[in-house]
Amino acid sequence: MEQLGLKRAPEAASKAAPEGPKPKRAIAVEPLLLLVLVIAASAVRLWPVWRVHYWDEAVYLQNAEVICCAKANYSELDSRPPLLSILYAGAFVLWHSPYAASILTAILNGVGALFLYLCGRMLFGRKTGAIAAVLFASTLGTAC
Numbered sequence: 001m002e003q004l005g006l007k008r009a010p011e012a013a014s015k016a017a018p019e020g021p022k023p024k025r026a027i028a029v030e031p032l033l034l035l036v037l038v039i040a041a042s043a044v045r046l047w048p049v050w051r052v053h054y055w056d057e058a059v060y061l062q063n064a065e066v067i068c069c070a071k072a073n074y075s076e077l078d079s080r081p082p083l084l085s086i087l088y089a090g091a092f093v094l095w096h097s098p099y100a101a102s103i104l105t106a107i108l109n110g111v112g113a114l115f116l117y118l119c120g121r122m123l124f125g126r127k128t129g130a131i132a133a134v135l136f137a138s139t140l141g142t143a144c
Helices: 029-046 055-069 083-094 098-124 126-138
Strands: none
Touching: 029 098, 029 126, 055 083, 055 098, 083 098, 098 126
């Protein structure tokens, strides 16, 4: 076999190497920090929950009323993207209040910070993704 350039496989040792104590499982820090980021970004967006809804927000809330409760007093469903109104209508099924829409918006913005981190990490690295996500999460008044 050695003449053909093939070497023999080394024979397994009869005794297995003694195993030492198993190391403690390390806690995954990144998922924990991402959860804190989403919660913090959502909390920052909940700060203005008491504020008055302006025209655009009121139109989406009214469109949600049309979808969930079959109210037909005013609708711009044919001229606005329906996804936000559909999400608000789903929130209205659980709790029929403008606060439900504000809480849903805060949660979506928190998840937005998560996706910003993931995209930034994929394109530019962890540090850049983290900086972008923290800046977005700590900026009050963005997409509320």
